Amino acid sequence: MDDARIPFQRSLRPEEPAESQMSWQQLDGERLSQDPDWPASACWALSYVKMHNMLLQEARQIQSEGQQAQEEQHGRTGLEAVTIASSLKLLKNEVFSLCPMHFLISGIVVSFVLTTLSFMVPWVQGQLVDVAVSEAAKYAKDGPEAVDIGAALFEPILLLSVLMFSSYLCEIMVGILFAICGHTTVTRLRIKLFQNLTEQEIAFYDSHVSGELSSRLINDSQALSSLTQFTTQTVLGAVVKFAGSLLAMFATHPKLALLATIITPINMVLVKRTGKTVGFYGVVQNHAMAKANAVAVEVLGSVRTVQSNVGEQYEAEFFMHRLNRYLRIIKATVYLETVLRFTQYGLSKVRNIVVLAVAMNQVITGQLTIGSYTAFAQYVTLYEDGFKNLADIWINFKQTITSTGKFIQLLLRQPDFAFDQGLQPTNCLGRLHLKDVSFAYASRPDHQVLSSINLEANPGDVVALVGESGAGKSTLGRLLLRHYDPTSGHIFFDALDYRSLNLRWLRAQIGFVEQEPVLFDRTLEENIAYGSAKGAPMKDIQEAASRANAHNFISTLQNGYNTHPGERAARISGGQKQRVAIARAIIRNPKLLVLDEATSALDSENEHIVQQALDELMNGRTTFVIAHRLSTVIGATKIMVLDKGYVIEEGSHSELVARENSRYGSFMKHQLVSPLLS
Template identity: 35%
Template sequence: MIRNDSFALYRRLLAYVRPYTKVFALGVLAMIVNAAAEASVPALLKQLIDGSFVEKDPAFAHLMPLALVGLFIVRGLSDYAHTVALSSVATHVVLDLRKSMFERILTLPLAFFDRQPSATLMSRLTYNAQQISPIITSSLITIVKDSLTVVGLLGYMLWLNWKLSLLFFTVLPVIAWVIRSVSRRLRQYSRAQQNSMGSLTHVAHEVLGAPREIRIFGGAAYEAKRFADVAASVRRYMMKTTRTSAANGPLVQFIAVLALAAIIYYATLATRSDQLTVGGFVSFFGAMALLLAPLKRLSNVNEALQRGLAAATSVFEIIDAEPERDTGTREIARASGRLRFDEVVFRYPGAESDALHGVSIDIRPGESVALVGASGSGKSTLMSLIPRFYAPDAGSILLDEIDTREIRLADLRANIALVTQHVVLFNDTVAANIAYGAPGEVSREQIEAAAETAHAMEFIRELPQGLDTQIGENGTRLSGGQRQRLSIARALLKDAPILLLDEATSALDTESERIVQQAIDNLKRGRTTVTIAHRLSTIANADRVVVMDQGRVAEVGTHEQLLARAGLYHKLHQMQFRDGSAPAATPES
């Protein structure tokens, strides 16, 4: 029923049961009692017929009905006990697996997310994890209880008439072969179905996240077809699983019934020759009839079992994924903010060429440095290396003359604040979003001060509950400029000595950009700032401008120096002014 390579997987799942051993043991004990009660029914039936109807013993006539009622009370109570106990354990196991997955996801390197769509991870976290539950509940109940019931009934049949029982045993190897063959197919179909479900979640996630783009570009028909294709794939694998599982039960039953027919024939002969009493015949026949239901459940348990094991494989792939490596051992408090890139080389996994080629930049504490260049020039890659989202393949990045690979990740990132064009806010209050990531406890006054400095209190005061207003998923109830000012307030409250600004105003209108730029100027004071900007007017007042070209440093200097040099920066500047996308630079206030 379970392939050899699946036993290790099943044992690993049962390891998650260990904290709930007492409840699990209670469930198993209740299953054993329930199986014993079910196997006792034909024996009780024999005594009832032989004692009450054949021998006409009055004691049996009074005791047997009571015994029958008592037996079914025990059976009912034990059935309730094992169902509730094992369901309790199963829900705890699924909860623990989800927590383990989520905790591991929080520690995985960014390269993992580059390879795995978020919707696929969501599908594993929700749908796949839930598929494991039947392994602890219905599948386990079937395997343990029904196996014990079958063993008990077969044992009773052997005791009653071993010759007739041997006829039934001849079909067991055939049944085992059928179940083994079906198991392989069910595992394959279950894995394919779960992958298709991940694709379905991915498509739905993309569509639900882009309603404006789909409507403006007329993509509804295309998305409907894409969703229909993936949904059809899910249905196709579901039907393959259903057909295979549905054929399994009747096939096993047909094989069992062939043996049953032969047994009935020989049992009739045995009764005629007084080798078997009437009660014994009815009891033997009843035991065989009772065997059919647990045999059917045992043959059909493969569907849920293989689906659960396939789901467990995908869940453990996440849990076993290698977390982000923290090679640092040195602890640092607040850094002065000096950053130095020394011949840094980096290539993305699977890429054919380097994204950075021997980049060297020395940034002084408190200095504002802007990174500019065409798309793909290496600006974002360079910035991603500072908090060690990725590690350089060669060269080094030093913070206060300490290689960042030697610094504990928590200490390194505690010294860095990040503001990007893609603002990430959480479905919580304004205050909670500002306080997110701030070290230790923060007071209401500190939150208000940060919001004031970021020019955010101007709109927060107008919100229904002020700082306590729920902002919706990713701040959907706020404008782009308001969301950006909240992210700046969050960075202000963190008060890190190094500030990374990635296209922080590129998606804003002129008025919002003006307000946000004032907030950014407040945020930059006293901090080492690395800024990526396509709008050259926003970085004209930077202390230095580093021009990137194809992963290399092409030019370094102030805005005026680079314009006077008439090089690559001058060309970028001229292109923006010619397109009318960059207004003239304003002097620093």
């Protein structure tokens, strides 16, 4: 459903307390009945049918959108829509290859033993009943002296006890072994997906929200865990139980066996249909959870903005709306599964009565012993158990495979840029050459952001890029970091084409300092060492911090280098954050520096301190500065003025100001009024 259909969007007024706006009752019930998708009908069945149709439609839409997006954006091979066949292949190649094999094999062996034991128990019980019946007849005829009850019962009871105790132990072991299998597999799957997500090209993140991806990572994979755990644990036992008990029933009494299995085809049709429908529900369910998670992650990550704009109640309702969709789908699934269970339960009760009546007739006419009937009745229970397990596995399998399609696609997605291929030159000078570089973002292919950019820069050169907002300055910086490839033209690094170089190697040669640098909520020591691929000793970290003018302020913090700066470095100032980011760039000793408006957000005192740190960093390297303050570009070797993606002027500061009517000159005049160009 479209967000535009939120019935209560912005309905809250800040002065009204939250309690007067929504209660748990509303959250859970009233809101649903007010929702046009869940009419307040007296007949829940009608509401359910409406809901069912809506969910099927939505599931198909989500699936076709996913498929279309894949085909359009990537044209990748091997990423066709997830079918049962491709999913089975995935299960085989990915999921089961991640299973701890020794636990899996032990589990299979123990569950085989368990199944064998479960067949022996009814047989021994039947024997015991027949012994008891025959001893009872002797007792009635010849009196107590003719019967040694203890001797007659000892052997079968001992055997039964051993069998029962062994199956009890096996059951416990099977549970533990398969639980370990399931949890280990899902943990490995999550790690694999996480790694795969971190390696996707930046363009992928232009069209995916991080909250949605984290939901796929955590919630969708949970379903695969229960699938591996549940399926491996029960599938073997269920097949053996189902087939074995069928054989045993027919061997004991073919006519009764036929009667007992007469409802099986109806049950099979019911299970098949339910499995398919629950699968579609699962698609919408995971999608709804991902959307709800996206709201939670975004809002909690921007809670300062939310509170500054008095948006708490609105966000709570927005989240409630998204989560309620999830709840409704769960309810629809529960309704459907309940209908299935009731139908199956009812049919089996009728069948049991008919079988009992016919069996008693056979006992009376001497065609069946009571012992054989006891065994037969237990085989019917085993058969039912086996069928129920197989049905549950099928429904679970269909639901998981259909609903985790997105997870599977993400897991198998190959990034556009391979990380581990390409050249890794041993010597790197840092010479940069851009030849006729043009670029448009994939999401807006008709909007040319950069056009025919040419540039040559050598170590020690500082190239400054100036231009109005939206001119394409940051985009050029992103091309230098190889977040995107030019749509035409080439970038050469030490005369080697960017595309031919190993991506990890290339990025290790580049230091990047952003306007709003991101620090992780790990210690400052770890944040600085983050720039060094192999980790760095404390001595180097402190030296980098000193050169970045960060050591003094870090030393005054209570925990020094062990200080956690908080999420988004909220516990330190903007200038301090910049200096830690510069230290992080210094420690990697980059050959090429990309500075994106690194000082523009700072006051003049902080700017001075950070600029000193930057001068230290730029020394002897090829530097590319995206600048808004002209003070930072005056000393540049070359200044390029960008306008709508074209370089309209280039030269040194003195050359450009000397030109008549130059755009740079007008920027300079403008800056007398405002310190910022854009």
